[in-house]
Amino acid sequence: MGSLLQILLALFISVIGALYLLGSFRRRRAGEPPLDKGPIPWFGHVLEFRKDTAKFLQRMKEKHGDIFTVQLGGFYFHFITDPLSFGSVVKEARTKLDFTKFAEQLVARVFGYNSMEIEHKVLQASSTKHLMGDGLVVMTQAMMSNLQNLMLHSVGSGDDKQWQETGLFTYSYNIVFRAGYLALFGNESVKSTGTLDKAKEIDRQHSDELFKEFRKYDQLFPNLAYGVLGPSEKMEAERLKRLFWSTLSVQKMRSRDNISGWVSDQQQVRDEQGMQEFMQDRFMFLLLWASQGNTGPAAFWLLLYLMKHPDAMNAVKKEVEEILRETGQEVKRGGPLIDLTRDMLLKTPILDSAVEETLRLTAAPVLTRAVLQDMTINMASGQEYKIRKGDRVAVFPYIAVQVDPEVYPDPYTFKYDRFLTPDGNKKTDFYKGGKKLKYYNMPWGAGTTMCPGRFFATNELKQFLFLMLSYFDFELKNPNEEIPGIDIRRWGFGSMQPTKDIQFRYRLRF
Numbered sequence: 001m002g003s004l005l006q007i008l009l010a011l012f013i014s015v016i017g018a019l020y021l022l023g024s025f026r027r028r029r030a031g032e033p034p035l036d037k038g039p040i041p042w043f044g045h046v047l048e049f050r051k052d053t054a055k056f057l058q059r060m061k062e063k064h065g066d067i068f069t070v071q072l073g074g075f076y077f078h079f080i081t082d083p084l085s086f087g088s089v090v091k092e093a094r095t096k097l098d099f100t101k102f103a104e105q106l107v108a109r110v111f112g113y114n115s116m117e118i119e120h121k122v123l124q125a126s127s128t129k130h131l132m133g134d135g136l137v138v139m140t141q142a143m144m145s146n147l148q149n150l151m152l153h154s155v156g157s158g159d160d161k162q163w164q165e166t167g168l169f170t171y172s173y174n175i176v177f178r179a180g181y182l183a184l185f186g187n188e189s190v191k192s193t194g195t196l197d198k199a200k201e202i203d204r205q206h207s208d209e210l211f212k213e214f215r216k217y218d219q220l221f222p223n224l225a226y227g228v229l230g231p232s233e234k235m236e237a238e239r240l241k242r243l244f245w246s247t248l249s250v251q252k253m254r255s256r257d258n259i260s261g262w263v264s265d266q267q268q269v270r271d272e273q274g275m276q277e278f279m280q281d282r283f284m285f286l287l288l289w290a291s292q293g294n295t296g297p298a299a300f301w302l303l304l305y306l307m308k309h310p311d312a313m314n315a316v317k318k319e320v321e322e323i324l325r326e327t328g329q330e331v332k333r334g335g336p337l338i339d340l341t342r343d344m345l346l347k348t349p350i351l352d353s354a355v356e357e358t359l360r361l362t363a364a365p366v367l368t369r370a371v372l373q374d375m376t377i378n379m380a381s382g383q384e385y386k387i388r389k390g391d392r393v394a395v396f397p398y399i400a401v402q403v404d405p406e407v408y409p410d411p412y413t414f415k416y417d418r419f420l421t422p423d424g425n426k427k428t429d430f431y432k433g434g435k436k437l438k439y440y441n442m443p444w445g446a447g448t449t450m451c452p453g454r455f456f457a458t459n460e461l462k463q464f465l466f467l468m469l470s471y472f473d474f475e476l477k478n479p480n481e482e483i484p485g486i487d488i489r490r491w492g493f494g495s496m497q498p499t500k501d502i503q504f505r506y507r508l509r510f
């Protein structure tokens, strides 16, 4: 009898436990009266959400429609999944929907950096000056010479004629990370090495070591951002953070050549604002993270999609060859290295479309805003939803629009010319419910937080591809190998990464 009671008691406790967990992950329509529970422990719901954010939000979208609320980590997140209604989030005044709070908390936890009052203004000013317009000409040049150093240093030596075999993801991420890092954070000083060749060699070694450490942090990142690292991972994250603070420290930066205006201006402003130097060092790591965590993975997907779609590869190759011909450049043995200016990169509609298509399929950020005062969200359907101060509003464009079959027929297939009009120009008209969409592809986010590095990033991808196509033969080791799946732990963090690497081989053509 006693044991029956014990069994019943155990059953009762487990049912109550299960109900509690389910309840703590309740969904409700936006505008419903507040739930009577206060903030609740976060692990149950975050685990559910984290397991596969895209799958979960897709299911919620199918069940609840254009807007629904999820209780996550003690906050009510109102997810908007109707792309025609994105404007009401993206364009809302900062006095109502604010992005800084959320971002500040994240960077404090993940990078140990305490933001300044004028953080965003400074970032925008320096990005507009150095990553766009005339500034981009300088950055494109810097990127090109660093890519040449990393990819072509052995041209003419006869060393690289043999096929090299490696993982495509590792290779693409490695090269794009290192060249981007050197372009932004500067080169080894020729004064200290004596010769340019020695300085370039040190750049190659140092950036390779840094990449290896960066990847370790990168792999810890999803759990770090969610605050769920195990004890040994925590120690490793701490070690890596300190290593980056020291490697990128303001003091070490002083002795480097060619530091970009983007990095040096931002450091100078912080100095003038009286920020302590150790905090400036932490900011440098934040800049490295924001600038180098996405472009490498995107370069991988771009190359892979092109390799798996020969029609796309041929079309892009033709465009690249045409541009080289027009500018009187030829890749030949013993000849000068090809130069690729920003102007040349403005004349590549086919490659632009292939890049945009790659990002549509593989860039999946969640955009989040904090609600600063009670307000109304106006949906395109005419419905209004009242949301309360303290809640969050979120948009996940990947599910909401980027893989919506109504907007993009056969949405999971790579079609290199999806963003081309029949006469070969950039296509911008995409429709949902018969209405033209303003927000049809959002790999860079939107509104005031839209990625300020997007033009530079696009150029990086194009430069990398140009050099691969012009100087190398390359192929998948197994051309029939399927495109690897997306690592679902990273939904919401920007460029997605594959679940596994895919082997390829490459060799210099000349």
Ligand code: HEM
Residues within 6 Å of the ligand: 103, 120, 123, 131, 290, 291, 292, 294, 295, 298, 363, 365, 366, 367, 368, 443, 444, 445, 446, 448, 449, 450, 451, 452, 453, 454, 456, 457, 494, 495
């Ligand atoms: C394929 C490459 C890249 C992708 C997909 C990407 C995507 C994004 C996204 C989605 C955001 C957040 C937008 C939001 O919250 O609304 C962002 C922010 C940011 N990105 Fe990028 N990015 C890339 C490359 C770069 C590069 C190369 C740089 C710098 C050189 C850069 C610098 C930044 C910075 C500084 C922010 C923070 C902006 C802010 O707080 O206002 N990104 N990026």
